[in-house]
Amino acid sequence: MATKLILVLLSLLPHIIFSAAKGYDTKAYMNSWCRKTLYQNLCVRSLSRYVRSRAMHNPRDLARFALKASLFRAKYTKAFLLKEVKNLETTLKPQYYAPVHDCLIQIRDSVNQLSLAIAELDRVNKRGGKIQGNLDWHINNLQTWTSTALTDAETCVSQFSGRRMSKLKATIKGKVKNVEETTSNALAFIEHYAAARYRARARRP
Numbered sequence: 203m204a205t206k207l208i209l210v211l212l213s214l215l216p217h218i219i220f221s222a223a224k225g226y227d228t229k230a231y232m233n234s235w236c237r238k239t240l241y242q243n244l245c246v247r248s249l250s251r252y253v254r255s256r257a258m259h260n261p262r263d264l265a266r267f268a269l270k271a272s273l274f275r276a277k278y279t280k281a282f283l284l285k286e287v288k289n290l291e292t293t294l295k296p297q298y299y300a301p302v303h304d305c306l307i308q309i310r311d312s313v314n315q316l317s318l319a320i321a322e323l324d325r326v327n328k329r330g331g332k333i334q335g336n337l338d339w340h341i342n343n344l345q346t347w348t349s350t351a352l353t354d355a356e357t358c359v360s361q362f363s364g365r366r367m368s369k370l371k372a373t374i375k376g377k378v379k380n381v382e383e384t385t386s387n388a389l390a391f392i393e394h395y396a397a398a399r400y401r402a403r404a405r406r407p
Contacts, residue, residue, distance in 0.1 A: 235264055238394060239387040248275075248384055261395040266323055268388035269348070273316040275384050276351070279377045280309045286370065298370060305358040305374060312381060315351035319344050319392075337403060341396045348389045355382035 236245035248271040249264075283306040290299040322343045355378055362375040 235391075236387075239390045241383040241387055244380075244383050245387045248272075248387070261391070261398040262323065262326075265344075265388070265391040265395040266320065268384070268391040269316055269320050269323065272351070272381065272384040272388045273313065273320065275377075275381045276309055276312045276316055276355075279381050280306065280313055282377060283309055283374065286374070298368070301361045301371075302374060305361060305378060308354040308358045309378065309381065312351040312354040312385070315347040315354070316385070316388075319347040319351070319388075322347065323395075337399060341399065344392050345389070345396070348385065348392055352382065352385040352389060355379075355385055 232246050232249060233242075236242045236249070239245045245268075249267055252267040252270070283302060287299070287303050287306055290302060322340060326337075326340045326344075358378045359375060359382055362371045362378075367375070
């Protein structure tokens with residue numbers, strides 16, 4: 203019985219070693235890419251779920267997954283703000299309602315801008331090499347929409363300045379700050395993707 207158990211463990215050993223090495227390589231891979239961003243730890247956390255589910259082969263994949271991570275955070279924050287705005291309407295707290303409502307408008311726009319950026323990135327990928335003449339236009343759209351989403355989040359965060367604030371304001375600031383940081387990371391990957399596309403274009407005859 204003991205001999206059979208040992209043989210089974212020995213047969214599984216290569217798989218265990220391979221899985222451990224694969225996990226280590228994935229972590230090292232993510233760290234190397236996330237060093238290009240301002241928020242490295244957040245970058246690793248937000249992209250790790252996509253690394254586990256599918257491979258990242260090129261800068262376009264990284265940019266798309268980073269945009270998806272930012273959009274996920276923005277949608278979650280929008281839903282939270284919408285709920286709080288409705289609560290404030292019923293409790294009649296004007297000192298809270300105005301900034302929270304303004305923030306909701308800005309984050310709603312962030313959701314729209316990030317959705318446009320993802321769709322634009324998908325269009326670039328589908329057309330492949332046929333879009334070289336319009337590459338600058340597509341890249342500009344990507345940068346503009348992502349930058350606008352970032353500005354929306356930054357504007358919302360700026361409304362909740364100071365150290366002393368209510369629990370609600372502190373919670374909102376934290377959630378929107380997360381949107382801001384993930385969007386900043388996404389913009390860094392878009393810049394990297396744009397540089398890769400321009401290098402590829404320059405090498406073509």
